Amino acid sequence: MADPTYTPPEVWTHDTESGGRFASINRPTAGAREEKDLPEGDHPFQLYSLATPNGVKATIMFEELLEKGHAGAEYDAYTVNISEAVQFTSGFVAVNPNSKIPALLDKSGGKPFRVFESGAILVHLAEKFGEFLPADPAARAEVLSWVFFQVGTGPFIGGGFGHFYAYAPDKYEYPINRYAMEAKRIFDVVDQRLAKTRYLAGDEYTIADVANWPWLAPFVAGTIYNEAKTFLSIDGYENVGRWAREIAARPAVQRGRIVNKSWGDEETQLIERHSAADFEGKKLDWSF
Numbered sequence: 001m002a003d004p005t006y007t008p009p010e011v012w013t014h015d016t017e018s019g020g021r022f023a024s025i026n027r028p029t030a031g032a033r034e035e036k037d038l039p040e041g042d043h044p045f046q047l048y049s050l051a052t053p054n055g056v057k058a059t060i061m062f063e064e065l066l067e068k069g070h071a072g073a074e075y076d077a078y079t080v081n082i083s084e085a086v087q088f089t090s091g092f093v094a095v096n097p098n099s100k101i102p103a104l105l106d107k108s109g110g111k112p113f114r115v116f117e118s119g120a121i122l123v124h125l126a127e128k129f130g131e132f133l134p135a136d137p138a139a140r141a142e143v144l145s146w147v148f149f150q151v152g153t154g155p156f157i158g159g160g161f162g163h164f165y166a167y168a169p170d171k172y173e174y175p176i177n178r179y180a181m182e183a184k185r186i187f188d189v190v191d192q193r194l195a196k197t198r199y200l201a202g203d204e205y206t207i208a209d210v211a212n213w214p215w216l217a218p219f220v221a222g223t224i225y226n227e228a229k230t231f232l233s234i235d236g237y238e239n240v241g242r243w244a245r246e247i248a249a250r251p252a253v254q255r256g257r258i259v260n261k262s263w264g265d266e267e268t269q270l271i272e273r274h275s276a277a278d279f280e281g282k283k284l285d286w287s288f
Helices: 053-067 090-097 118-129 138-167 173-194 206-222 238-248 252-255
Strands: 043-047 075-079 102-104 113-116
Touching: 043 138, 053 075, 053 113, 053 118, 053 138, 053 206, 053 252, 075 238, 090 102, 090 113, 113 118, 118 138, 118 206, 138 173, 138 206, 173 206, 173 238, 238 252
Parallel strands: 043 075
Antiparallel strands: 043 102, 102 113
16 A cells, blocks of 8 residues: 655655654764774674674674684674664774674784675685685686675565565555565575575585575574564475575574674673683574
8 A cells, every 4th residue: 555645755855754663873874973983802803793684694604614613713793783873983984884784804914904795794704714605617606696696685675575564664565565575586586496406506505505594594483574484474485494494503503693692582692702602601502
């Protein structure tokens, strides 16, 4: 159903609050709103993030690298509370001018540099450590295609379906129907692919799986967007379910998914991560 009281103006202006959960931080302008430095630890990598699907990509990747014995992948992870507009502080904007999590500071070489956007972070770390991204041109192209498939489809699932179904202050049929249809199409693409292969890019686990799993697995588990699992009939995508559960059992994934998590049961939260010891006493298993 459309809003019969609204006619788009000839020129849009930001003169009314958008409403909804994030109304207090949404603005049509970029840049810092507050002068404040970010904390910084001693490890080669400094990650500023939150355990949302995009943020979890980076922490899973770091934990997978450490699981493989890459001691040089040690990292400090600091939680960025996006509801409190920490992403608009001068320190964060210096690491990511787009004010989105995750953002990474690579201090492993002589001169620190930033890497922002989750897909870029995955590719950067995969190339740096020679893991989860094959060297063969055809295999590499397949992996990168599925990584950027997720980069392109994530906004439809989150900012599209998730926003209008779960967060919008008013519910209208058209946007919910439009994005539900697209979310189901995305699941069908992945389900058909996984009917032929164990992982998204083939028989090997890669950054293609690291990129896509944090977005799709919560739907399978029924833990995202107000039980959207039922609304979208997610149980019908059996191959996605098989893949999601297999990846959820990986120790690195179990650790990575709780880093920078600041909600839910306390034993499933890890506000900051500085060493493997920080996981002691935490509930890591996520069965669904």
